[in-house]
Structure formats: structure tokens, C-alpha cells
Amino acid sequence: MSYENIEFELADAIARITLNRPDKLNSFTAAMHGELADALAQVETRGARVLVLSGKGRGFCAGQDLSERQMSAGSAPVDLGATIEKYYAPLVRRLRALPMPVVVGVNGVAAGAGANLALAGDIVIARQSASFIQPFCRLGLLPDTGGTYALPRLVGQARAMGLALLGDKLSAEQAAQWGLIWQCVADDQFDARLEELALHFAQAPTKGLAYTKRALNLSLGNSLDEQLDLERDLMRELGASADYAEGVAAFLGKRPPVFKGQ
Structure with missing residues (x-):
């Protein structure tokens, strides 16, 4: 178009x-x-x-x-x-x-x-x-x-x-x-x-940023308990992401991370 x-x-x-x-x-x-x-x-x-x-x-x-x-x-x-x-x-x-x-x-x-x-x-x-x-x-x-x-x-x-x-x-x-x-x-x-x-x-960890954006937007209508549960669920997913693994490896290796946004 x-x-x-x-x-x-x-x-x-x-x-x-x-x-x-x-x-x-x-x-x-x-x-x-x-x-x-x-x-x-x-x-x-x-x-x-x-x-x-x-x-x-x-x-x-x-x-x-x-x-x-x-x-x-x-x-x-x-x-x-x-x-x-x-x-x-x-x-x-x-x-x-x-x-x-x-x-x-x-x-x-x-x-x-x-x-x-x-x-x-x-x-x-x-x-x-x-x-x-x-x-x-x-x-x-x-x-x-x-x-x-x-x-x-x-x-x-x-x-x-x-x-x-x-x-x-x-x-x-x-x-x-x-x-x-x-x-x-x-x-x-x-x-x-x-x-x-x-x-x-x-070049940033896009998935983590997307989940951060989602969590902050939802927080405007959530109770504290609801938000804590949401943080738990989203962090569980992010903990299995490629970008998290890369971030940890880069930190331990004292090098800049190369994030793929996943």
C-alpha cells in the first residue's frame, strides 16, 4: 500500500x-x-x-x-x-x-x-x-x-x-x-x-520491555495482590527467555549483551 x-x-x-x-x-x-x-x-x-x-x-x-x-x-x-x-x-x-x-x-x-x-x-x-x-x-x-x-x-x-x-x-x-x-x-x-x-x-531485550509495558498498564486497574500475581506469572515466562539467558551470561562474562528480543 x-x-x-x-x-x-x-x-x-x-x-x-x-x-x-x-x-x-x-x-x-x-x-x-x-x-x-x-x-x-x-x-x-x-x-x-x-x-x-x-x-x-x-x-x-x-x-x-x-x-x-x-x-x-x-x-x-x-x-x-x-x-x-x-x-x-x-x-x-x-x-x-x-x-x-x-x-x-x-x-x-x-x-x-x-x-x-x-x-x-x-x-x-x-x-x-x-x-x-x-x-x-x-x-x-x-x-x-x-x-x-x-x-x-x-x-x-x-x-x-x-x-x-x-x-x-x-x-x-x-x-x-x-x-x-x-x-x-x-x-x-x-x-x-x-x-x-x-x-x-x-538492541534492547524487547520481550522483557513488552512485559514491563503490559504490567505497568495493567497496574492502573489492579489491586496489589493482583499485581503481585501478575509479576510472578510474567517473571516465570521471562525467566525462560533467550534474552534473560543472554543477559546473565553477558553479566558473568563481563561483556555487553547481544539481545535478540526473544
Whole structure:
């Protein structure tokens, strides 16, 4: 499948998806969603060990392209619930479930669904000049694409309420200080940092990282007893993995490990 709204490549175990509608700040259309779904199917099946998601141009993603939401006089209301069910919810679920780290590089403004798409990643870095905005309140809507789930868990209820109800712009530096993202990076160091993370995870023990991601995500709804049982079960599996054997052998042999992601 050829892509018009995204760029996709997979080489050396690194999958890269770049949103590619720079003239529209990479805002979502139905066509872009279709291309993202196809690219993610390849990420899931072609041996990737890390996914790097970023945007082209001066923005990461400005959310939904509202030109697809224009209504003529007397037309039926747009079913936004159907849009969530068909596009945004499956996208977030897929990213969260990927058995590998998802690194998101926020290169510019991340607004609405674009901001919350970024928060669906595992490691999120942003240019110092980037910003995050929850503008749903200005349209009479609520933060979708997992926004109402991620915001209070990442920054707490008070800050989540402020971001969602006021729609104020949050700088990348403040986002990092609040714990919304992992790291704010100087603009001239951003590309190098993103590449550094991609190369790191492409050589890391992928299965162990995937299980770590799974355990941390499940912990949000588990009791302590449930989480301890989950840790037991997952560690039992990882203890039989090739990467664990290699990690122990490398430690005892005082050499760098060579992980295969298995």
C-alpha cells in the first residue's frame, strides 16, 4: 500500500511512522486513519522491536481535520461516537498493546486528538518549542483519544481538570515538569535524541520491555495482590527467555549483551 498521509519505513528492527500532512499540521482524516492502521499491521508482523512516531513539518498533530466535520443546513448531526469507535479508540488500543516500546517525538504543536495520541506512547519526548493543547472545551466536547484516561493518571486530577476545562496551551518544558511526558529536549538536539532512543530500543531485550509495558498498564486497574500475581506469572515466562539467558551470561562474562528480543 502506498501512503499519502503518512511516511512509513521499517529497517534494522526500527519502525518509523511520520504523520505527513504538514500543510494541515498533520491533522487526522479518515484516509490518514486507514494508512495508520495498515502501517501498524506491518509493525505488528514484520519483526519491529521499537516504533518511533513523529510528525512532519512544524507540528506533530493538530487533532481532527475539522473540514471533514462541516455540516450543511438541515443535515444530520455528525456521529462523533462512531468516529471514536471506528478510528480513535482502535488506534489508542493498538499502540498501548504493541509488544514493543512506542517512542513518540513531539516536534511541534500537539493539539486535541494529536496531544492524546502522543500520550498513548510509552516514551514521549518533545522539542522545547513544542506545546500541548486540549481545545475540546472550545468546541463543546471532551478530551477523547484516551485523554480523559491519560491526563488524570499522568498529572493528577487538579491539573487534568485545568487542562481539559480551560484548554490552555502547555509548554513542552512544563509538560515534562508535570510528568505529562518523559523529556523536553532542546530543538537542536531533538532529532539526535529521538534517533538515540530508537537505536537503544532496537538492541534492547524487547520481550522483557513488552512485559514491563503490559504490567505497568495493567497496574492502573489492579489491586496489589493482583499485581503481585501478575509479576510472578510474567517473571516465570521471562525467566525462560533467550534474552534473560543472554543477559546473565553477558553479566558473568563481563561483556555487553547481544539481545535478540526473544
